[in-house]
Amino acid sequence: MEQSSTLGVIVVGTGFVADSHLAALRSRADAHLVGVVDVAPERAAATARAQGGVRWSTDLAEALSWPGVAAAIVCTPNDTHSALARQIAGAGCHLLIEKPLATSVADARAAADAFATAGRVLAVAHTHRCYDYARAVRRAITSGEVGRPRLVRLSVLGGWIWPDWRGWMLDGRRSGGHALHNGVHLLDVVTWWIGCPPVSVFARGHKQTSSELDIYDHLEMVVRFEGGAVAVCEMSRGHRPATLAMRDVFVQGTAGLLTLPWDADASLLIDERGPGLLPTVASDGFARQLDAWLAALHGTAPPVDGHDGVLAVALGVAAERSIVAGAPVSVADVLATEPREVPA
Amino acid sequence: MSAPLGVLLAGFAGLGPAQDHQAEMYLPAFADHPGFTIVAVTDADGTTDALRERSRSAAVRLGVPYDDELSKALARPEVDVVSVCVPLTDRMATTTAALATGRHVLVDKPMTLSAQECDAIAAVAADTGSVCLPAHHWRFHPAIRSAAAAVAAGRVGLPWNVQADFLVAGGPPSPLGELANFAVYPLDVIRVLTGLPVTQVFTYGEVDDVAVLSLSHERGMTSTVTVGRGPALDGGPGVALHRYRISGSHGLLAVDTARPAYTLRTATGRRNGWVGSDTVTALVDELHSAIRSGRQGTVAPTDARAAAAVVEAARLSAEFGRPVSLKEADG
């Protein structure tokens, strides 16, 4: 296919997660990479070269004016999301934006509203919805076999994958805190599974890797939903060894009990380092996510739209506030009272 | 070899009239144990006729006398041990009456739902030097025992979090709710695994017989406990999910009480077969060792108190909609 007849995409922010999006984009026949943007010129330039010599810039406005640009994938730090999203909506482009949509409800709403106004498609990269495990659990629930979910556990445990003290993820003002940074994945998935509006969050945090952390690398978040269902979401980046990757799911429904234990999708590998798990091959969640977003440009509903993105942010904010308050926090209160922040 | 200890079976009930833990759990374990012999059956005074009928027919089956008054049964010199499985409202009185006569006692769980009553029972037991064993039998599970030993030996370093799930499939719902019915088990196991007392509780409360407890412990440890009863599942009523994950400064331990087990598949179905030792047998065995060696049991009224205090605080938390400290709940 001629490049000009396929969707022109720019990738904004060429750090860690951008690689997964770029890889997914490369395998598409109906979209192509026009260029990349990063405030760090060396990273933008290196990525542009690695992607076969596409254009690069440190200025989003300039990139949005490149010929053929119709869509963007934003992979920048969390606190930059809302302003970048609004700029992209203003330029009339579609957007797949990394989670969380923003670090405050007001900013998330502003971004979602901008796309509604512009009539462009906004999808938020709550990638877990595109993973095999989450889809399988959702299918089991929507098939009716489990009945109405009453009690759900989703634990996702890992170790340290972040940089040193200079990493923006460790700065709550930039990441929104761990509940917004990684917690939103779980909060979004359980809400999707249960299929009812969340009412309240009670959360607790540990600073496990270092007591000097400003964020909580281990989170226990209990969400209550309309109709009484309760979900336990446990998110960890505080476990050791750093390579730990453990997931645990159960759904207690009115008709059945679904369990997806930590060793359900892995083989046992015993090598010179001792026993360990060898995960089975899974589908590429980023490819599936991109596929769903591109399909949404042709009229299907995006997998995670602006509304879902705002709700996930509200849940993350509620969790962060609950940790500080030591008390449950109402989701409606967070959605209602969050002060509107000055746009960046 | 000394003669077997005489056992008086007091009551054939449970938390509600639908349950009969005496017949299902304790009677078979006592009957099989060479160190015990069942000598009589009785009920709490004021027991309903329906429940008395259960006890009477059990006595007939066992070929032992049935005493319609507790005091008559306790006057029998051949009674060394009382297996208390009377309805919850009679447990405190029956247990203290047995202890006061110097008998050793095994009490169905929950021993009582009141921390204060646990203290009162402990005081009577201390006075007479009798062994009083609340039936926290899950702590005797082979996977829990090895886990407790591993944690105590520092294999995961200093524990900072526990996740526990205790879900039962099918069976009649407990009239007092599953929090009152089942929470004692995972609470007791966490206590055995970590030795860290609970300081604060939050729960949204029970909905459709499922609940989540968010607990704070001493030393900054936290735990999350899911507990409840779900629908009947293939394979019959019983424990559907009962697990613990202990995170420590230097490691992680995941314990599933479904193990050790084999799986047997046939043309018509699939079932798990138990490989390990039975927990109620181990409980009764502990009672025997404690009595014979003249020591207190490794599970005691203080353990029942610890669980009861958490459940009491949980009730307040659900009512107030906020975390409740155990001090507050006690005061």
Ligand SMILES: NC(=O)c1ccc[n+]([C@@H]2O[C@H](COP(=O)([O-])OP(=O)(O)OC[C@H]3O[C@@H](n4cnc5c(N)ncnc54)[C@H](O)[C@@H]3O)[C@@H](O)[C@H]2O)c1
């Ligand atoms: N969906 C997932 O599974 C997943 C996984 C990891 C990260 N993420 C999300 O992806 C985003 C990026 O995370 P990361 O780990 O790749 O971070 P990173 O620090 O590795 O990369 C961020 C990049 O953005 C650049 N940048 C910063 N501000 C910018 C701006 N205003 N304009 C353009 N570029 C800018 C930085 O120079 C850096 O190169 C975050 O929102 C994170 O939450 C999602």
